[in-house]
Amino acid sequence: MLRRCTAIIVEDEEGPRQLLKRLLERRHSDVIEVVAEADTGPAALALCEERQPDVLFLDLHLPGFDGFDLLSQLRTETHVVITTGDTQQAVEAYRANAVDYLLKPIDPEQLRDAVARVTSAIASEQVVRLLCRERDVTKVVHTNDVLFIQADGGYTNVQTVNGYYLLNDSLATLAERLPGHFVRVHRNTIVNIRHVTGLGKENECVLLGPKGQEVSISRRHLREFRRKLMFVE
Numbered sequence: 001m002l003r004r005c006t007a008i009i010v011e012d013e014e015g016p017r018q019l020l021k022r023l024l025e026r027r028h029s030d031v032i033e034v035v036a037e038a039d040t041g042p043a044a045l046a047l048c049e050e051r052q053p054d055v056l057f058l059d060l061h062l063p064g065f066d067g068f069d070l071l072s073q074l075r076t077e078t079h080v081v082i083t084t085g086d087t088q089q090a091v092e093a094y095r096a097n098a099v100d101y102l103l104k105p106i107d108p109e110q111l112r113d114a115v116a117r118v119t120s121a122i123a124s125e126q127v128v129r130l131l132c133r134e135r136d137v138t139k140v141v142h143t144n145d146v147l148f149i150q151a152d153g154g155y156t157n158v159q160t161v162n163g164y165y166l167l168n169d170s171l172a173t174l175a176e177r178l179p180g181h182f183v184r185v186h187r188n189t190i191v192n193i194r195h196v197t198g199l200g201k202e203n204e205c206v207l208l209g210p211k212g213q214e215v216s217i218s219r220r221h222l223r224e225f226r227r228k229l230m231f232v233e
Contacts, residue, residue, distance in 0.1 A: 004029075005054035005122055008036045010044040010070070011083060012062055016104055020057060020083065023108055028115050041065035045073055052076045055118050057102075059083050079121055081114050127177045132158050132165035139165055143182070147195045147208045148215050149174060151188040161195070161209055183228050185217040193232055 007024065011017035017037055024032050035051055038044035041064035048056065048070075056078045060067035071080065082101040099121055100114040130146070132139045145160045151171040158165045167174075175184060181193045191206055198207040203222055205214040217225060 004031055004033045005119060006035045006051065007032050007055040007057060008038065008044065008047055008051060008053045009034060009057045010038045010062065010067070011057070011059040012039045013059075014039075016059075016083070016106070020106055020111075023106065023111055024115075027108065027112070031119050032115060039063070041067075041070050044070055048074055048076060048078065053078055054122055056080045057083055058098075079118050081118060123176070125177065126179050127174065130158060130165075130167060130169075132167050134163075134165055141165060143179060143192070144194070146182075146192050147213060148189060148191040149182075150190075150215070159208075159213070181232050183221075183225055183232070185215060185221050185225055187218070189215055191215060193229055196229060199226075 009017055009020055009024075011020065017039070021034050021037065024034055032055065035053060036047045038047050039062075041062040043064075044056075044058075044062070053076075058067045058070070058080055060082060061084075062070070067082070080098045082098045083104060083106065084101060085104040100117050102110055102114055128143060130141045130143065132141050141158060141160055145162065147159045147161060149167070149171060150157045150159070156167040156169060156171055156174070158167050171188065171190065175182075175190060178190065182190050183193055184190050185206055191208060195208045196206055197209065197212055199205070199217075200207050200212075200214060204216065206217050206225075207213070208215060
């Protein structure tokens with residue numbers, strides 16, 4: 001199941017802003033969480049850099065600077081849904097590489113379609129790099145270097161060819177976003193097939209990396225794992 005996406009609503013008028021928020025909270029709270037609101041360009045930019053939302057519901061007319069100026073200054077990857085009361089501006093939404101646009105007053109059915117497009121786009125994305133913790137430093141780890149990822153109590157551990165790191169994301173969230181060569185071998189473990197060197201102990205464990213590091217595999221996952229080991233690139 002897709003994790004809930006975080007969203008910021010940027011709209012200078014109180015009425016339309018609250019209407020959109022209510023619709024999202026009442027009809028789409030299972031997939032969208034509104035984490036902040038802004039009514040000016042500068043305030044929206046500061047919030048986006050602080051919260052790094054998955055989705056931005058953006059009105060193009062804003063005090064301070066407009067929606068296009070806001071998008072040109074963003075340093076985060078955010079999916080954009082343009083909201084506008086001007087049908088001519090709907091075309092301009094594609095200048096911003098928007099996922100969709102909504103005409104005000106917002107129609108609940110159109111909002112449903114926009115939410116579906118956004119969540120589909122996010123679900124199709126794959127994690128390429130992991131932001132891991134190493135003491136007080138954030139370590140960038142490429143998924144190609146990962147041997148396995150394992151949940152251990154409240155922690156998620158990442159074992160790479162070069163070392164061991166901690167990760168804030170849950171294993172369940174990662175399982176949905178990692179490339180296809182990452183395969184679950186246990187309820188708490190995902191391995192990178194590209195680093196598998198063999199199976200050991202009567203198929204009770206997977207051997208990984210040049211040192212043949214052992215990771216347990218459950219019988220429930222063994223058959224599917226063996227199939228993917230042969231066919232997944």
